[in-house]
């Protein structure tokens with residue numbers, strides 16, 4: 001293969017730029033032409049495609065967001081537009097694509113793959129919700145962002161003797177809440193994978209209060225089946241402790257990527273370029289037990305993420 005494209009799609013994640021840089025530079029280093037496609041599948045359909053040179057991806061390794069920008073494309077969900085996208089790629093002579101994004105972006109990639117384009121998925125999403133890989137690019141940065149927030153909230157919560165519920169992202173995956181809650185010493189962690197036990201949560205807060213604890217930090221994933229405001233009211237009523245909520249929202253998506261995310265992005269996107277160079281079948285690149293892996297793309301999109309229940313129990317014990 002001598003011409004490949006790279007795009008970012010779905011929600012942005014810190015480390016996407018590091019992945020673009022790696023795909024472009026690894027591709028060029030093997031003698032391929034690498035094209036940057038702007039605004040994901042939407043930009044592909046609009047023909048927003050330009051040849052990338054080595055220097056185009058200079059000074060981006062440390063930047064959050066994505067220089068190619070990203071989008072969600074309604075029309076690309078339809079077969080006729082997927083065929084149009086394959087035709088556009090064909091016009092440019094592009095036979096392989098590096099798709100940096102989450103589950104939906106990979107499904108889009110799988111659709112293109114069925115139309116004859118080789119597609120390598122690189123896991124770019126803060127949610128860590130892909131079943132075939134231990135980690136996704138952006139997750140570590142998001143966890144660290146929430147951690148620094150928890151540490152700030154701890155100070156002010158103690159000063160006012162309050163309880164604070166921090167609602168974090170992750171859609172239906174509780175990994176950001178679990179990891180940030182464990183590392184931040186939260187009093188309780190609520191995740192969508194485990195039915196919330198509100199009475200036990202209230203008892204925990206009261207017990208903390210009785211033992212002289214000045215603050216209570218509860219980390220709650222957005223996908224939990226009880227609203228954050230509703231939970232705040234219940235908690236305040238049942239514990240008698242003033243309870244506030246903090247929703248950092250998109251702050252979790254931004255910022256400079258951590259070293260771990262930059263390395264994961266560099267390794268997975270380089271592997272994607274190498275597999276395309278070797279004309280391999282479409283794959284999703286990931287990491288398992290510290291080793292870079294490449295799982296057939298169609299299989300990867302069907303794999304459900306297994307929740308680490310053991311880690312969750314341990315976090316409960318230590319809090």
Ligand code: ATP
Pocket residue numbers: 009010011012041071072073074076077078101102103104105106107108109111124125126127
């Ligand atoms: P994140 O997890 O950060 O939200 P994502 O990749 O899952 O990222 P989505 O909005 O689900 O984000 O998907 C991005 C784009 O991929 C969609 O806008 C659409 O164009 C395409 N896409 C999603 N699902 C499919 C599908 N089943 N078939 C074809 N294309 C799809």
